[in-house]
Amino acid sequence: MGYTLNFSAVWRSFDQLLWGLLLSLELAIGAILIGAVIGLVTAFGLISKSGWARRPAALYVTVIRNLPILVLILFSYFALPQMGVRLGKIESFVATLAIYSGAYLAEVFRAGLLSIPNGLKEAGLAIGLTPMQIRTSIVIPLMFRNVLPSLSSTLISLFKDTSLAAAIAVPELTFEARKINVETFRVVETWIVASCLYVATCTVLAALMRMVERRLVISR
Amino acid sequence: QDKSKLDEVLERGHLVLGTGSTNAPWHFKSVDDKLQGFDVDMGRIIAKSLFGDPDKIEYVTQSSDARIPNITTGKVDVTCQFMTVTGERAQQVAFTIPYYREGVGLMLKADGDYADYEALKEAGSSVTVSVLQNVYAEDMVHAALPEASVDQYESVDLIYQALESGRSDAVATDQSSLAWYMTQNPDRYRDAGYGWNPQSYSCAVARGDQDWLNFVNTALHEAMTGVEFNFYADSFKTWFGKDLQPPQIGFPVEYK
Amino acid sequence: MNEFLAFLDQVWLARFVILRGLGLTVSISLLAIALGSVLGVLVGLALTYGNRPLRFVVRAYTDFIRGTPVLVLVLASFYILSTIGIELNAFQAGVFALAVFCSSHVGEIVRGALQAIPPGQTEAAKAIGLTFSQTFTSVLWPQALRQMLPTWVNTAAEMVKASTLLSVIGVAELLLRTQEIISRNFMSLEFYFLAGLLYFAINYAIERFGKYVERKVSVPS
Amino acid sequence: MTKNLLEIQALRKRYGSVEVLKGVDCTMQQGEVISIIGSSGSGKTTMLRCINMLEDFQGGRILIDGEPIGYEERNGVRVRKSEKEIARQRALTGMAFQQFNLFPHMTAASNVMLGLIKVKKMARDEARSVAEKWLERVGLGQRADHYPGQLSGGQQQRVAIARAIAMNPRLMLFDEVTSALDPELVGEVLQVIKDLAADGMSMLLVTHEMRFAFEVSSRVIFMNQGVIGEEGDPKVMFLKPQTERLAEFLKTSSFA
Amino acid sequence: MTKNLLEIQALRKRYGSVEVLKGVDCTMQQGEVISIIGSSGSGKTTMLRCINMLEDFQGGRILIDGEPIGYEERNGVRVRKSEKEIARQRALTGMAFQQFNLFPHMTAASNVMLGLIKVKKMARDEARSVAEKWLERVGLGQRADHYPGQLSGGQQQRVAIARAIAMNPRLMLFDEVTSALDPELVGEVLQVIKDLAADGMSMLLVTHEMRFAFEVSSRVIFMNQGVIGEEGDPKVMFLKPQTERLAEFLKTSSFA
Ligand SMILES: Nc1ncnc2c1ncn2[C@@H]1O[C@H](COP(=O)(O)OP(=O)(O)OP(=O)(O)O)[C@@H](O)[C@H]1O
Ligand SMILES: Nc1ncnc2c1ncn2[C@@H]1O[C@H](COP(=O)(O)OP(=O)(O)OP(=O)(O)O)[C@@H](O)[C@H]1O
């Protein structure tokens, strides 16, 4: 079939796509920052000896991991306000993505925490640090270095998940692409360009995270 | 030299209609899972003109932003999905004649503090209006109620919820939606009796097929003014709760 | 209380619609998992045993797919394929997109599992005179299958979750059904909650099933 | 009467149902260097860990400078002190472990500084100069900014000792600090300990290096199945063991 | 002249640019038991792997019963045989590895049966009884239905030997089959090999167990830097080494 590609309409709106991409990145980074905090607290819950801390944490992780994120997004955007929780589009999306990633990161962090030798904690105790100080100065910094590779793959999949924000009209990359489609009906060209932008950004993100890993890796 | 869509549809024996499934009273599912609504009836009018049978339709449910791509990529013969006619869109698809003129209206609680639009306007800044979130929402409300404060919500059910719970004094949104909601909840709400912000709804087909466009136009036109008027009027009554006056007989109303 | 009864009433009215949505969600997922796994195994084999050019092509394919959001894959296969003359309806396009997505993941899983098998296994098989295809079917593949089962089950659960994205192109799976019901009765809180519960049930069942199979096929030690 | 630096009274410790320390009594004066020897599993490590409250214990008391460690009597009931109080008491003793346990994400200097800053609330600069002084003392002045991964085992163990000593503990505990080291690196660590002994540091050391224990200690304790089997002057202990058990243990150990 | 079971002619093997075998010549009669000794990296394993075509080789020929292994001349050009043909030739030799390499997902019996069924095309029942016979022979009749993970290292190695022997090879290759075993398990494996030798099985074994090589072999080959440094009767080789190199090697090895 003689479909001829014509990208000129897409290039005209290219800056919209770039702004969308930027927002996608912001959403992903915002979500992972909050998600990391949630994940960290949950992870300590998961490894806790007390059932009161462990059970809710485990429940949260199981439930969230088994729910489609789109359902979560729609739920928190359309249904939560009925329960009196009203957030703007972007806030609602970032919060949802954070809660979603928190469940995944909790598992990652849990493994990271368990991999820290007990001796290091004891060495901290022996010089008189309190358990809290040991957590903040030794356990968490070390754990983060250990889980950096998983953290970067989580960031990348979160970045891809930001495309779902289009469902609630957050003007990120996919939303912009769909808008351009409606305006220009250059569907093929738009999706090719959008996909390339996603792939390129993922590649760059991965490379950046590897650089960070190399910087932070503990020299031997 | 290409065959017209009209011939293609006739040959196929049914119409492929693009519309949505999640917006009452335009296009939504009945309890027994049938697609229904005013948009859907427009499609049925076209099908009836084609085959003498309004049910010869294959529905393609689509999200709002899929309306134009699905036309341009030929996934549907025609889309009827409360599509607001704008010049920009008309450069990409061919619009039929409009089948409805939408406006924004105000809905009040039947037993509320304010009787009608005048009372609202008088009350000035002490009135709160709930509207759908939109860049123009504030301006839109202020065009009618310059001093009212505006609360924006994300979905239709929420603006109703706001009115119901007393967080707002009035709801401002499409008149058609208001009308539908009021028929669903009889005696609880009241129309404030003021409309503004007009826009036309049309079906749309792919550009460059005048035969097909003519056909759809004719079908819709005759439903609003000619032999199929009763079909249109029944539908109008069902979804908007209003009886239409039959078109005046004699000199065609269009040329008056 | 009244509200809850009203909700139950609405659920009862919509029971067939919900069941149909659920059925479609399950069949989309199953189809996508089945097709994606078959394709994914081929991808994994190509990545592990392919010659250089083949490996390069397949690697580019998986990297591209894995770098693209599933929603974009869904939208793209619905719109792009038709413009190049492949006419798929929304259901087919959606399943195609999910299968492609699934294949890139399964491909990686298969590659990882095969490469994790110690080379000594291949050598031992060669030493008793097995050909490559015999070695593969009797020695490598059974071990790889056991190794990849848990991750594969995860992927299957991911596919169920990803099937929600087909609502965007109008496939009447569970989520779109839910939205349709909400647009009729405005009970968003209750019905999104119900949808969540159903998805959770499906995935929880998959998880349990996976654990069961894992126990079944585990090699005693 | 001179006040005892360390006093252990009827110390009992169980892991689950297994009693590992079955009533250990022992006192130690300021400036003493005591080696603890005994076969594997006899409870040497456990005793050290109880003194530093790395393990809870079920019976008896441990006093440092007369202050009871870890537990107090409240209304006649034995209760564990608060984490914060225990943390403070742990800083009274310094401990060096078999596995060094340096913090791998911190330089040698930072390892030493951490406790000074967090526990002793020193300013960074002051902590840095104290750290450098102690690293100098263990012969690692040049390595202050190396990470543990960049140091040999022996160097790591010396940093670990510096980290403990820098906290200015009343008493140093050493648990087989040379067993994880390659033989050629043992000497440098033992030298550091000898120097500390010469400076008058009070030390309790678990060791399998009999010759070293013989040379450096003012007293030797032989642990046997959770109790002290024999104790006394190293010359008497090693050359004229009083009990059968010790004689046998010395025979199988490397002391010759 | 008796026909040689194995004949290696000027065998050359490179890994990249490193030449590991630099022209090895060697012949072996039916029923001989030859031990290959030599220091690490001298090419012992590589030679065995070439005989079994687990490695390609660049120069020379290997003949089993006069049939060239792995390569053939076609129009004066040396070409690798088809995979299928090579698979057949591999079955002429049996190999036991240092790491056992049992298939972990199959029982001991299934491990032995696999080659019988797939390569020898035996029926399941027949294969099962052959497998049982051989497992009996290596003293594991009771363990036929155990999985490798349920067996000790020594038992696993015996299953691996049974798996190779059951294929009824012309020649068995053993590559340090006891080095991965705990010392107390070595004996049971060596006993199996001794029994096979006594039955007249032709064997080529790489080993570091000098005493065993001395006892069991009819001839010993000393590999040195990719060539055969010395070969001959074990009594001569071990007790009166002719070359400096071998003497030195024997001194550092455990043979005393
Ligand atoms: N965390 C624990 N849980 C249960 N039992 C333990 C634990 N730690 C030590 N034990 C047991 O307590 C006993 C004493 O152990 P301890 O480590 O004090 O011995 P040790 O004299 O230091 O021996 P070694 O010379 O081997 O270090 C041993 O029987 C040991 O198995
Ligand atoms: N796959 C390979 N790639 C490159 N070099 C290799 C490879 N395998 C072996 N070599 C090299 O070939 C040489 C001979 O190796 P080989 O394993 O035959 O020695 P060996 O006599 O069996 O020694 P050992 O007693 O340690 O098993 C060594 O220098 C080794 O490093």
Ligand SMILES: [Mg+2]
């Ligand atoms: Mg110990």
Ligand SMILES: [Mg+2]
């Ligand atoms: Mg070898």
